[in-house]
Amino acid sequence: ELCLMVLEDFLAQQKICLNAKSKLAAFYELLHYSQNGIEFLINFLVSNKAITIAFESPLGKNPWGIAGSIDCLISLPENQIAIFDFKRSGTAIGSKKDTLAFEKIQIWIYLILLIRYQFKKIHTWGYLNLSEIEASLVFKEFESSTLNDYYLDEFQDFLLNQIEKINKEKKFKAVPRNNKICYFCEVSLLCDKGSCNE
DSSP states (O other): OHHHHHHHHHHTTTOOOOHHHHHHHHHHHHHHHHHOOOOOOHHHHTTTTTEEEEEEEEOOOOOTTTOEEEEEEEEEEETTTEEEEEEHHHHHHHOHHHTTSSSOOHHHHHHIIOOOOOSSEEEEEEEEETSGGGGOOOETTSSSSSOOOOHHHHHHHHHHHHHHHHHOOOOOOOOOOSSGGGGTTTTTTTGGGGTTTT
16 A cells, blocks of 8 residues: 555656656566565664664765765664665665675765765675665674775775865766666667767
């Protein structure tokens, strides 16, 4: 009932008309992703004795003026937190190697702000693959630490470099991380792909 209500509200707000088949497909996708996420989170909350859970938690003030929100922020005992970013598929997540090489930076921004500017202790972090929850990429800091000063310093330097590049940019050309991304892009048919490296 909730999934149906949310879908109906979204379609009405966005003024989207779907035929019956597309609407049913969207409904079952929403139902499947929601169930996977809810089951994972309930299991995580119970097994780790969670204190609170928040969705779309704002980043708040930060030195770089980055706006956004964390999909899921969980408070745990001993002033520890867990953060999860929801993704629809493994393609959006990438590999552990991609994450540690800052190919996917969204969650790193959350981590650097939470650790260095809000002084939080990270228990668990990662990406939840809502279509196939067992293919999620989750780092359990309480078992083996990944978030050492080396990675945090490297990411902060990387982030500052990217911000500087953006501030100097004059032509905002499409520069996808890889060509596969173009398959999911809504404007791929209109994009002058050949000019993105000029």
